[in-house]
Amino acid sequence: xxxxxxxxxxxxxxxxxxxxxxxxxxxxxxxxxxxxxxxxxxxxxxxxxxxxxxxxxxxxxxxxxxxxxxxxxxxxxxxxxxxxxxxxxxxxxxxxxxxxxxxxxxxxxxxxxxxxxxxxxxxxxxxxxxxxxxxxxxxxxxxxxxxxxxxxxxxxxxxxxxxxxxxxxxxxxxxxxxxxxxxxxxxxxxxxxxxxxxxxxxxxxxxxxxxxxxxxxxxxxxxxxxxx
Numbered sequence: 001x002x003x004x005x006x007x008x009x010x011x012x013x014x015x016x017x018x019x020x021x022x023x024x025x026x027x028x029x030x031x032x033x034x035x036x037x038x039x040x041x042x043x044x045x046x047x048x049x050x051x052x053x054x055x056x057x058x059x060x061x062x063x064x065x066x067x068x069x070x071x072x073x074x075x076x077x078x079x080x081x082x083x084x085x086x087x088x089x090x091x092x093x094x095x096x097x098x099x100x101x102x103x104x105x106x107x108x109x110x111x112x113x114x115x116x117x118x119x120x121x122x123x124x125x126x127x128x129x130x131x132x133x134x135x136x137x138x139x140x141x142x143x144x145x146x147x148x149x150x151x152x153x154x155x156x157x158x159x160x161x162x163x164x165x166x167x168x169x170x171x172x173x174x175x176x177x178x179x180x181x182x183x184x185x186x187x188x189x190x191x192x193x194x195x196x197x198x199x200x201x202x203x204x205x206x207x208x209x210x211x212x213x214x215x216x217x218x219x220x221x222x223x224x225x226x227x228x
Contacts, residue, residue: 013213020212024205031204036197044188048122049113050130051106055137055176057144062137062176065105071136072129073098084128101129109179119184126182137176144173 017024055062071077078097082088104111110133114125 016212016216017209020216023212023215024208027208027211028201028204032197032201035200039196043117045115045117046119046122046184046186047113047115047189048119048126048182048184049111049180050126050178050182051180052110052112052130052133053177053179054108054110055141056172056174057141057148058173061108062140062144065103065110068110068133069103072101072103072133077132080132081125081128084131085124097125101125103129115189119186123182123184130178130182134176134178141173141175148173 054065054068075094078094079088081097081101082090082094085093087093100116101112101114104113112126112129112133114122114129116122116125
């Protein structure tokens with residue numbers, strides 16, 4: 001924006017603000033006002049969530065949280081969720097599910113949440129996703145039970161019977177359970193209107209200040225060329 005020979009002094013910056021204050025002030029206020037109007041007119045948002053306790057195979061979870069997230073955000077899973085919502089032909093919905101439905105680890109719990117413009121819709125999204133995870137884990141749990149039976153049989157055939165008090169957790173599986181089904185607060189989420197307006201105001205103030213410096217620099221260069 002400025003040549004290497006030029007130095008920007010503090011008094012120069014204040015001089016630019018004095019000459020271009022209308023651009024900076026009115027530009028910032030205009031963007032802040034537009035942001036305020038947009039946030040006021042934006043529809044209310046509602047959050048729904050469900051909690052699943054991930055089952056165990058011995059001392060290990062039936063499936064890692066990262067694997068759950070990867071599979072549930074994949075295209076086939078999103079299409080299946082859309083099908084359960086009777087919207088399997090809605091490509092826009094299928095694409096949006098990556099952001100709409102969130103999967104978060106909370107200790108040994110999986111929190112599935114969704115934010116939508118109606119509480120019923122948010123709850124339906126969460127219930128569909130939670131049902132899919134639970135159904136997948138039933139299959140994984142059944143397979144783990146089969147492996148456990150084979151393991152115990154092999155141990156009994158080759159070694160002495162296992163005392164129940166010794167390493168019992170290594171020979172016990174637990175299925176995934178839905179601890180809390182989809183619930184939603186009937187009140188809309190608190191908007192961050194003030195934060196949005198302040199952020200846009202500061203960002204626009206910074207941007208218009210740079211623009212003012214740029215315009216001032218170009219103006220000076222033109223004057224220098226004309227004087228030559």
